[in-house]
Amino acid sequence: MNHHEKRDFQAGLEAEVDAFMRGETTRRTFITRFGQMTGMLAASGPILAMMTDWALAQQKLELADAASPLGQAQAAAMKASMEGPADGSAFRAVEAAKAHSGVTLNMTYEAGLQALDPRNFSGPMWEQLTGMKSNVVELSNPDQYSKAVAEHIAGSGAYDVLDISPAWTPSLADGGVIAPLDDYIAKYMNPADLEDYHPLYKALPTYKGKIWGFFDDGDMFALYYRKDIFEDPKMVEAYQAKFNAKLAPPKTWEEYAQIAQFITDQMAPNVYGAGHFRKAGSPGNQFDFLQQYRANGGKLFGDDMKAGLVSDAGVKTLQNMIAANAASIPGNNELDAVSLWAAFLTGKVAMIYSWPPSGRMAANYSQSATAINFIPQSQIAGKVGYAVVPGNPEHATGYNKALSADSANPEAAYLFMQWACSPPVSLARCMLPYALRDPYRISHFKSELYGALFPSAKEYLSNLNNSANVGLLDPIMPGAQDYFLSIDRMCTAVWAGADPKASLETAAAEWNETTDRLGVDSQKAFYTEFLKLPGATADNTVEKLGMSVTL
Amino acid sequence: MQHTATISRLKAAGAPPRLSGFAQWADRHFKWLLVAPAVLLILALSVYPLLFSLVVSFINYDFQVPGHAFVGLKNFERVVFDPVARWSLLLTAWLSGISVAIEFVLGLLVALTMVRSFPGRGVIMSILIVPLFISPVIVGQAWTLLLQRPFGPTNYILTQLLGQEVTIGWMTESPWLYVSLIIADVWQWTPFMFVILLAGLTAIPPNLYEAAELDGVNAWQAFWAITLPHLAPMMLLALTFRLLDAIRMFDTIFIMTGGGPGTRTYTASYYLYTVGFTQFHLSQATAGSWLFLIFTALVVMLLVRRLLKTEPV
Numbered sequence: 001m002n003h004h005e006k007r008d009f010q011a012g013l014e015a016e017v018d019a020f021m022r023g024e025t026t027r028r029t030f031i032t033r034f035g036q037m038t039g040m041l042a043a044s045g046p047i048l049a050m051m052t053d054w055a056l057a058q059q060k061l062e063l064a065d066a067a068s069p070l071g072q073a074q075a076a077a078m079k080a081s082m083e084g085p086a087d088g089s090a091f092r093a094v095e096a097a098k099a100h101s102g103v104t105l106n107m108t109y110e111a112g113l114q115a116l117d118p119r120n121f122s123g124p125m126w127e128q129l130t131g132m133k134s135n136v137v138e139l140s141n142p143d144q145y146s147k148a149v150a151e152h153i154a155g156s157g158a159y160d161v162l163d164i165s166p167a168w169t170p171s172l173a174d175g176g177v178i179a180p181l182d183d184y185i186a187k188y189m190n191p192a193d194l195e196d197y198h199p200l201y202k203a204l205p206t207y208k209g210k211i212w213g214f215f216d217d218g219d220m221f222a223l224y225y226r227k228d229i230f231e232d233p234k235m236v237e238a239y240q241a242k243f244n245a246k247l248a249p250p251k252t253w254e255e256y257a258q259i260a261q262f263i264t265d266q267m268a269p270n271v272y273g274a275g276h277f278r279k280a281g282s283p284g285n286q287f288d289f290l291q292q293y294r295a296n297g298g299k300l301f302g303d304d305m306k307a308g309l310v311s312d313a314g315v316k317t318l319q320n321m322i323a324a325n326a327a328s329i330p331g332n333n334e335l336d337a338v339s340l341w342a343a344f345l346t347g348k349v350a351m352i353y354s355w356p357p358s359g360r361m362a363a364n365y366s367q368s369a370t371a372i373n374f375i376p377q378s379q380i381a382g383k384v385g386y387a388v389v390p391g392n393p394e395h396a397t398g399y400n401k402a403l404s405a406d407s408a409n410p411e412a413a414y415l416f417m418q419w420a421c422s423p424p425v426s427l428a429r430c431m432l433p434y435a436l437r438d439p440y441r442i443s444h445f446k447s448e449l450y451g452a453l454f455p456s457a458k459e460y461l462s463n464l465n466n467s468a469n470v471g472l473l474d475p476i477m478p479g480a481q482d483y484f485l486s487i488d489r490m491c492t493a494v495w496a497g498a499d500p501k502a503s504l505e506t507a508a509a510e511w512n513e514t515t516d517r518l519g520v521d522s523q524k525a526f527y528t529e530f531l532k533l534p535g536a537t538a539d540n541t542v543e544k545l546g547m548s549v550t551l
Numbered sequence: 552m553q554h555t556a557t558i559s560r561l562k563a564a565g566a567p568p569r570l571s572g573f574a575q576w577a578d579r580h581f582k583w584l585l586v587a588p589a590v591l592l593i594l595a596l597s598v599y600p601l602l603f604s605l606v607v608s609f610i611n612y613d614f615q616v617p618g619h620a621f622v623g624l625k626n627f628e629r630v631v632f633d634p635v636a637r638w639s640l641l642l643t644a645w646l647s648g649i650s651v652a653i654e655f656v657l658g659l660l661v662a663l664t665m666v667r668s669f670p671g672r673g674v675i676m677s678i679l680i681v682p683l684f685i686s687p688v689i690v691g692q693a694w695t696l697l698l699q700r701p702f703g704p705t706n707y708i709l710t711q712l713l714g715q716e717v718t719i720g721w722m723t724e725s726p727w728l729y730v731s732l733i734i735a736d737v738w739q740w741t742p743f744m745f746v747i748l749l750a751g752l753t754a755i756p757p758n759l760y761e762a763a764e765l766d767g768v769n770a771w772q773a774f775w776a777i778t779l780p781h782l783a784p785m786m787l788l789a790l791t792f793r794l795l796d797a798i799r800m801f802d803t804i805f806i807m808t809g810g811g812p813g814t815r816t817y818t819a820s821y822y823l824y825t826v827g828f829t830q831f832h833l834s835q836a837t838a839g840s841w842l843f844l845i846f847t848a849l850v851v852m853l854l855v856r857r858l859l860k861t862e863p864v
Contacts, residue, residue: 017560031577031581031584038588142828142829142831145614145831146614146828146831149614149831150614171614171615174617175617279722279811280808280809280810280811280813281809281810281811282809329701330700330701331699331700331701331702331720333720333723333812334699334700334720334721334722334723339699339702342702343701348701479615481829481830481831482830485825485829485830488811489811489813489814490813492723492811492812492813493811493812493813493814493815495723495812496723496724496725496811496812496813496815498813503813517616518615518616
């Protein structure tokens with residue numbers, strides 16, 4: 001060691017000894033502290049999660065003014081749950097659920113407005129009635145499928161109650177992700193409450209003879225039009241002069257495009273005849289094509305399960321849709337559902353067909369909730385009429401409540417489902433201004449309280465019921481997402497100028513590839529099951545089966 | 552003398568505590584213990600998912616088809632023979648190339664303007680780099696609000712400026728939908744180019760310009776002879792980073808066009824997202840990701856090689 005090295009060594013040693021004497025950090029204290037820190041970090045996750053759960057579970061029950069129709073419906077739901085009638089599904093569910101007090105139910109809901117119901121109303125009320133807590137897991141619509149499957153594969157038991165699209169029922173049931181409810185129904189439910197479902201919706205959760213959930217959201221498309229324009233004597237006269245016909249809500253798709261063009265010609269740029277949500281990825285294209293295509297006599301699949309899209313019905317449907325687009329508000333093909341609502345509510349559009357919240361928004365009822373204030377105030381309240389969509393309207397997706405097969409508390413989860421979907425509780429949920437849950441029970445359509453929500457609510461309910469009588473269901477089979485995506489791509493390509501026939505061929509090829517991938521025989525079996533449902537085809541609607549509901 | 556003093560001080564402090572067997576082991580392997588958490592974290596969060604994704608790309612992992620059977624190269628084959636996949640790769644190269652080229656030119660121009668000091672320079676620079684801090688989703692939404700008919704003001708403003716009615720479908724009509732996507736990307740990422748190039752410009756010794764001025768060199772000659780050679784490594788760095796980011800373009804497309812009309816605005820990332828999370832064909836999406844990774848790696852290799860060559864020895 002030379003002189004420099006010795007000096008450096010000495011200096012280093014001195015520094016270390018001094019640090020040791022001063023009690024400064026050594027390796028050992030560093031390791032100890034590092035271990036403590038790691039431990040704290042590891043513990044902080046669960047602690048934070050517990051605090052989050054606690055904070056969310058403690059949300060207060062939000063009740064409307066007791067004198068309002070909603071307040072009365074909420075009070076009736078509470079009364080039915082606490083006092084009965086003793087054979088009511090709500091009462092029986094609450095009585096049985098008290099044995100599960102303290103259990104926390106994990107429930108998936110579509111993120112946003114849909115999740116406000118269990119957070120602000122049904123979750124806290126259920127906790128108040130039974131002592132059961134709820135944890136709402138908000139997911140995007142595709143994730144409501146994929147997460148449920150992923151957690152099932154992982155066997156995590158992360159969810160107890162699943163909100164699922166009816167189209168997913170066969171694959172989730174066959175995959176063991178959801179459990180059948182038949183035994184629980186036999187044990188706890190009043191059978192009359194099953195009969196209270198509108199016939200279009202009643203069979204939706206049924207698959208291979210078993211019940212895999214409770215239908216919980218009547219997403220029926222309906223036509224909303226400006227009565228003041230349709231009843232304007234000048235417009236009526238001009239229409240009569242031009243077409244020798246009365247200006248009235250359209251009964252066919254050709255008539256729809258003709259009326260839309262007439263109004264645009266007469267009133268643009270102040271008001272345009274129609275508007276549609278046609279943006280790529282917005283589900284309007286798939287729903288609209290499916291309803292018009294089937295109303296035009298189109299078949300989804302042939303006997304060999306080859307796509308039936310390339311047909312006269314397919315070409316006619318796209319041509320009708322192109323004509324309607326041409327008669328619509330500028331930017332029609334760029335609109336999503338919310339933009340379309342904005343256009344209608346601000347009075348720029350005379351006709352739209354969309355989901356049931358359209359009617360509640362047009363009457364300015366929904367906008368009474370701050371959660372939905374991103375929708376403009378309606379400038380057309382009191383001027384809106386309701387009609388059935390020409391031909392057959394689409395029941396555009398909807399929701400089933402399903403029981404997770406991996407739930408650690410299946411009975412408790414089932415009891416919540418039965419309670420939430422029971423007639424009095426589901427009515428109060430559907431009446432929440434911010435809720436996107438739409439009426440689906442016969443008792444909802446007949447409800448005096450719902451009918452008092454806004455001046456034209458009774459007509460609105462009647463139209464939803466009439467629409468369900470002739471409504472068509474989305475295909476319920478595996479691969480539905482793929483089939484829908486192909487339709488969306490096909491439509492948007494056509495809106496951008498692609499040839500309709502060639503686009504139909506491309507979509508048909510994609511459908512065939514999807515069918516081949518999933519297995520032709522297997523898909524045929526699913527499709528055959530689907531065709532048994534009322535509303536599967538235009539020849540098989542509730543009305544044509546003689547099961548129409550008259551209010 | 553000093554050694555004796557140190558030893559006596561250590562003696563006065565008392566004998567060090569006796570170490571347990573574990574403590575001795577920990578003492579011996581201290582360096583490994585220090586890196587172990589990081590290594591474990593990398594293994595758990597990076598290596599394991601990577602290997603798992605490789606496995607997934609050779610099996611059936613589809614939320615609609617039960618079971619995980621080995622399918623060989625089927626997933627890769629589906630991607631390679633999918634015309635939408637091929638188109639999305641082409642569009643990715645095209646869109647990212649054009650966007651980055653425009654961002655580079657604009658970024659360089661702004662950097663050259665801002666390199667000299669002038670009143671208000673600090674405020675202008677702060678405003679210029681604001682888009683960098685905005686989420687691409689918000690950028691997409693903001694441009695949608697500006698461009699979407701019938702509510703966006705763009706066509707109205709153009710109509711007023713041009714004196715004739717403008718009815719462009721900015722997000723549904725070719726070629727305007729590509730123009731819209733490029734505008735949104737350029738608006739957000741030009742500041743990135745500007746910041747890096749400005750740093751490069753300020754690092755060029757000013758005496759070079761002073762000497763050039765004494766030699767009678769004009770501004771254009773100074774740019775070619777001094778600025779460009781000195782800035783070249785920074786330019787390549789900026790282009791490399793930006794290009795690597797641009798080929799992952801997804802958010803603005805998701806918000807502005809939803810991939811449409813048809814599949815016209817499907818980039819590679821959007822294609823993989825659709826296959827994986829709209830159609831739930833996870834194994835096909837994973838196989839596609841591997842193919843995309845290979846293409847990206849090739850681009851990275853080329854650019855990094857070029858970058859290393861420009862480094863001074």
